[in-house]
Amino acid sequence: MNKDNKILTRETFNTSLKQSFIKLNPKVMIKNPIMFCVEICTAVMLVVTINSFFQGVGTDHSPFTTHHLPESIYNLVVTTILFLTVLFANFAEAIAEARGKAQADSLRKTREETPAKIVNGELGMVNGKKNTGSDLHHSPLTIHHSQEYTIINSSQLKKGDVFFCEAGDVIPTDGEIIEGLATIDESAITGESAPVIREAGGDKSSITGGTKVLSDKIKVLVTTQPGESFLDKMIALVEGASRQKTPNEIALTILLAGFTLVFIIVTITLKPFADYAQTPITIAAFISLFVCLIPTTIGGLLSAIGIAGMDRALRANVITKSGKAVETAGDVDVLLLDKTGTITIGNRKATHFYPANGIDEKAFTKAVVLSSMADETPEGKSIIELANVNPLTYKIENPKFIQFTAETRCSGIDLGNSRIRKGATDAIKNIVERAGNKFPIEIAEKVKEISSNGGTPLVVSENEVALGVVELQDIIKPGIQERFDRLRKMGIKTVMVTGDNPLTAKFIAEKAGVDDFIAEAKPEDKMNYIRKEQADGRLVAMMGDGTNDAPALAQADVGVAMNSGTQAAKEAGNMVDLDNDPTKLIEVVEIGKQLLMTRGTLTTFSIANDVAKYFAIIPALFITAIPALQGLNIMKLHSPESAILSAVIFNAIIIPLLIPLALKGVAYKPIGASALLRRNLFIYGLGGVILPFIGIKLIDILVSIVM
C-alpha cells in the first residue's frame, strides 16, 4: 500500500487546487468563521477596487504622501493577496483531505470489482448451525463445487449473503468466517507478508476484503452493507461530508472567534478614533489591519490539522471511526495491554526440562514429547521444538489423546498401558498422590523456583509417577521497557492483562516495567478495571479482538479492535487496527497528543505574530497625519504602503509555509508537561513574535524594490 510520506504528489496537488476553489462557496466557508471573515473582506475589497478603477486610474485619494502606486492598483494588489489568503487556507484543508482520501482509496481499490462466489440458496440467511471450531480438523467443508455457487460481482454483495473462497481467491468484501479455516495473505492491508490463519468460531473469524486466501476453503458471511464498511466510514469522515468538529476543536474555534471579535471591535472603533485625530484611513488599510490581526494562520490550518490527525492514524494502519477518538487518545491516562503479543513475544516457550532424581533424561524427553504430540497450543509446540525430536519417530500404538479441560487442568496421551499426563502442578500432584505415590520434593522445589522466576512449570507424570518439570518462559519483547518509560513520562499508566497466576504476572510486570497488572484475567475483570479507573476520572484505552472483549472495548474511552477480531469487537471499539499489532495503542496515543499540540502551538504562533503586525501597520496608518509616530516604526519599513502590503503578504504566505507542519504534526517529546510547555512556548511563542519581524522586514525590502 501507499506509505508515501511525501506531502505533495502532482495528483493530490491538482485535486487540492481544484478543491480550494470549490471551497470558496460561502456556505462551506461559514463553517470556519475566521476564514469566512477574510472572504467577506476580500469581497469588500473587490468592490472597493472596482470602484477605484472607475474613479480613474491615477487619481489619488490615498492619504500617503510617499505613494508610488496608483490607488486602484494598490487596492487590486491587496484584494489579490486577501484572495490568496483564503485560497491558501482552503488548499491546506483540501490537501489534508486529498492525502487521507488517497490513503483510503488505495486500501479500497484492492477490494473493488472482485468476483464473489456466492453460495446458492444461502442468500440473505445463514445456513445451518455455526461450527464451533473444535471439530474443525475432522469435518471437511461441506461445499461441493460446480452446482452450488454462482459468481457475482463483489459490489452486489449484501449484508447477510454467504460466499465462499478457496486457495487463490481474493476475498471480495469484509465478513466473518462461518465455516472452515484458511491461511490468508493480508499484506494488501497490513503490509505484513507472513500469512495468517483465520478460522470460524473463536476470535480470529474476521476477514477483510482485498486480502487473499492462500490455502483451504472458507465460507463467509457478509457483515456489512456495501458502502458501510469501516473504510467507507473513514473516507466519509476525511472527505468532510460527515466530519464533525470535535469538542476541543469547537472550544478552540470559540477562542479564535473571540479573538476575531476583539479585532472587529478594534478595527471598527479605530474609525472614529482616527476621525478625532484627523487621520483619514483607507478601507484597504482597515481591511488589511483586520485581516492581519485575526488569527488567520491557525484559522486556515485548523481543519487541516484535524484531518491530518486521522490521516496519520490511517498511515499507522489504524482506521478511526471519528476525529474525536484520535483526540481522546491524546488524553488517555491508562493503557490496558494484553501481555501476549504486546509485552512478550507471542506465547510462552519451553526453555528447560528438569527430570526428577533417578529419571533418565531421554525417557523424560520422550514422555514430554509424546504428551505434547496432540497439543496444538503454542506452548505444546514449543516443547517439541525444544526437545528437537520428531514424535513420529517413536513407536505409537493405539494412541488416545486426552484433551485439556479446565477441570482436569492437564492433557496427555494413553499408549497401550502407559498413561502420560502433563499439566499444572496441583493437577499432577493430585493424580500422583491419589495413586498413593509420593510427589518428589525436588520437583516441588523446582516448581517453586520456576514460578518465582516468572516461568510456568508443567509437571509430567507417567502412570501416576511424577517424572519431572518443564519450564515455560515468557520472552519479553526487546525495547518494551523503554516504551513503557516513555509512556510513564507522558503520564500514562500501563496495565498488563494476563491469564497467568499473580506470581508469574507480578514477575513479568516488574521485568517489563508496567505499572500494574491484572492476573488470571477474565473478560469481566478488564471491564471492572476500566470502570474503576473511569470512576476516578481517568481515561482508559484498550485493545481487544474477541467477542468477549466487546463490552470492555465499548466501555473504554479508546477501544482499538484488531482487524482480525470478531465483528462484535470491531463494532464496539472506536478504532480498528489493520495490522493487529497490540503495541499500536502507544502510537495512537502519540498521534492524539500530536494533534492537540499542533493546534496549541499554531494558535500560539498565530497570536504571537500580531505583535509584529501591529508594529508594521499601526505606524503606517497614522504616520502621515502624526509624523512623530515614526518612532513606532521600529522595523524601519520603507513606506506606509509597503508596510501594509508586507504585513498582508506575510500573513498570507505563512499559511502555505506551515501546511507541512500542520500535516506532519508537531513532534511530541515525552519530557514532562512543564518542560514541553517551555519548549513549545520558546519555539512557537517567542518564535512567533520574532519571525514576523524578520519576515515582514524582508518582504518590505522586496516590495520597496518592486514599487
Next chain:
Amino acid sequence: MNTEILAIIAMFGVTLLLSIPLGKYIAKVYAGDRTWLDPVFNPIEKLFYKVSGIDPKNEMTWKQHLVALLTINLIWFLISMAILMNMSWLPLNPDNNPSQSADLAFNTTISFLVNCNLQHYSGETGISYLGQIWLMFLQFVTAGVGMAAAVVIFKAFREKSTTQLGNFYDYFLKSCTRILLPLSIVIAAILVFEGTPMTFEGKDTITNLQGDTVQVSRGPVAAFVPIKHVGTNGGGFFGANGSHPLENPTFLTNMTEMFGQFIIPMAMVFAFGFFIRRRKFAWMMYGVMTVGFLLLVIPNINMEMHGNPAISALGIDNSLGAMEGKEVRIGAAASGFWSIVTTVISTGSINSMHDSYMPLSGMNELLAMMINSFYGGVGAGILNFFIFIILAVFISGLMVGRTPEFMGKKIEAREMKIAMIIALAHPFLILVGTALSSYLLSHNPETYGAWLNNPDYHGFSEMLYEYTSSAANNGSGFEGLGDNTPWWNISTGIVLLLGRFLPIIGPVAIAGLLAEKRYIPESAGTLKTDTGTFGLVVFVVIAIVAALAFFPALTLGPIAEYFSMR
C-alpha cells in the same frame, strides 16, 4: 538610596509580609473555622440571620449565588436612591447641603454600588453626613459582595466535585464583619492620630495667614477613608480625594492608605492558596501579579521623579520631579507609586492629578486598568485574573498535548464561551464608549467641544481614561474632562454596571460549571499550573490580550503624545 524610594519599598515589603498571615486568616474565616472575632460577631450575625430568616448553613448552587447577589444589590439601589434624593430634610445635615437630583443620585448610586465611586459631586457641598454614612455602608457591602463572589470560586476548587458552593450571605457577612471592619478600625485609629477629623459637626471657620476667614468642611472623615481604601472603593469624603489634607494629612497616612488598599487584594491571593490547599498556585498568581505591577510602577516612579523635559526646557528647576498636580508633602515618587497602586487595584482614589502625569505614566495607569487583574479590586481582581487563567490553561494545555484542564477539571466549549465573552466585554466597553464619544466630538465640535480642556492626543487620553476607569470599576478620573453632562453620566453609568456584574457572573458561572464536572487526578502528563512556566503563559496571555486590544487606542493617545513631546 533615596528615602522616598526606601519608604515605598518598605511599605511594599510590609504589605507583602502581612498579607500572608492575613490570607491564612481569611481562608480560615471562609472555611468556617473558629477565629478570635467569633465571640464578638457571632451573636450579632445570629441576630441578623434570625431577623432576615436566612439559614447560613443552606448551601447554594452557583446560580442561586448569583440570584442572591443581584437581588441584594437591587435592594441597596432602591434604598440609596431614596436617601440621596431626600437628604436635605433628613437628619445629620449640619451644612444644609441639598438633595441630589434624580440623575445625579442615579449616577452616584450606581457608581458606589459597583464598587467604583466615580463621583460627579463634591463631598463638601453635594451630600449630607447621612448620605456619607450611607455611601460608607455601600463601600463596606459592595466590597463584601466582591469577596463573596471570589469565595464561590475558591469553594468550587476546594471540593473535588460538587454543586453546593456554600452560602452567599454567610460569605458576604463574614467578609464585612471579620475582615473589612476590623482592618478599617485599625486604619481609622492611625488616621485619627494623624489629624483626620471625626465629627458630626458642621463647617469650621479658621483665619488664615493672610487674615482671611475660611470655611473648612469636616465630618466623620476618619471613619470613611479607611473603608474607601480597604474596600478598594476610592470615593473620597471630599472632592479632592486623597490629595485633600484632611483625608490624607501626612506622608504616614499616605503610606497607611496605600497599605489599606493593597492588603486585601494581596491577601485574597494567598487566601485562595490556603483555602484550596495549593499554596504554590497562590505564589504563582502572586508572582505574575507582582511582576506586572512592578513593570508598570517602576517606569512611573522613574518618569515622575525625572520631571517634565518641556518644563526643564523652559529653564525651570525640575529636580523635585514632575510636581504639577502633586502634593509636596507626598512627593513625586510616592505619588507615582500611588497612581499605579490605585489603578491596578480598582480603588481609584487619587493623591495627585493623573491628568498631569507624563504621557507614558498616564499610559501605564490606563494599562493597569485595562488589565485590571494585577491584584485587582477586593474579590474582583481574582475574578478577572481567573478568566485569564482559563485562557492560559486552554492554550498551554493544548501545547502539551492534552485537552485542557484546570485543577482536575476539563475546560470545554461552554467555559471557553463564557471566558471569551468576559475577556471581550472589557475592551468592548472601553473602546466602544470612547469611539462613540470620539464620533460625537469630531462630528459636532460645536455641541460637544466643551468636554475637553485639552484637545489633541491628551483629550483623547482623557476620554479613553474615563471609560477605562468605568469599565474597570476604578472610579479615578484623568480629569480635565467635562464629565457632568447627560452623555457622560448615562454612558459611563451603563459601562459601570456591565463592567461590574459581567466579570462577577462570568467567572462564578465558569467555576460553578467546572465544580460540577468529574475530577481528573493529576498525572505526569498533566500541565502543572503552579509553576513559573505556567505563570509566564498567564502573563503573556494578559499582556497580549491587553496589548492587542488597546494598542491602536493607546497609540492615538499617550504614545502619540509621548513621541510629540520628544
